[in-house]
Amino acid sequence: MTQADNFYTLKGYSLLEQTKITSSMEDYLEMICRLHHERHPVRIKELAECLHVKPSSASKMTGNLKKQGLVAFEKYGTVSLTEEGMELGEYLLFRHNVLHRFFCYINQNTDELEQVEKVEHFIDPQTVYNIQKWLNKFA
Known part of the structure; x- marks a missing residue:
């Protein structure tokens, strides 16, 4: 069976992709974009409530998105999308x-x-x- 070389586990396919962000990061970015469309500014507490996570988890993930250049965020401040973050967030929506x-x-x-x-x-x-x-x- 020569096609067997093309089969991978889900994790294997994920490793083959050169994705910039994880599925969880996509969920956060999508929600930030959704909240941005509804009202501005987006706060960590609101983001956490919408995703049913703890504010500390939302803060940590937002920090990861910031490292990727997708959001601007200062501790205890608001979250805003960068141009790249807005583009990706719009696609996710x-x-x-x-x-x-x-x-x-x-x-x-x-x-x-x-x-x-x-x-x-x-x-x-x-x-x-x-x-x-x-x-x-x-x-």
């Missing part, structure tokens, strides 16, 4: 919305949040854009 729309359509349901949260980090951008095209044509 887009991806989330496309997948939510898709799963709601195929499952004939109005809320597929849990399913989207479980799969959104593992889907290729090209597939997201192709799902969007499909939805525009058929849904």
Whole structure:
């Protein structure tokens, strides 16, 4: 079986990708972007509440996003998106919305949040854009 060389574990595929941020970091960045659209400024306490985590965890992860150049953040201050953070955050929101729309359509349901949260980090951008095209044509 020559195709066996192409199979990896999920961790193996993750290691092959040269991703800048982890799935958890994506969740935080997506929420920061979502909150940014709703109101400004974004505070750690609010971010923690929205993601159901402790403020200390939100603060630590925001520090990691800052190291990656995706947010600006000072301790006890507000979180703002850098230009790169806004660009990536907008894509993460887009991806989330496309997948939510898709799963709601195929499952004939109005809320597929849990399913989207479980799969959104593992889907290729090209597939997201192709799902969007499909939805525009058929849904």
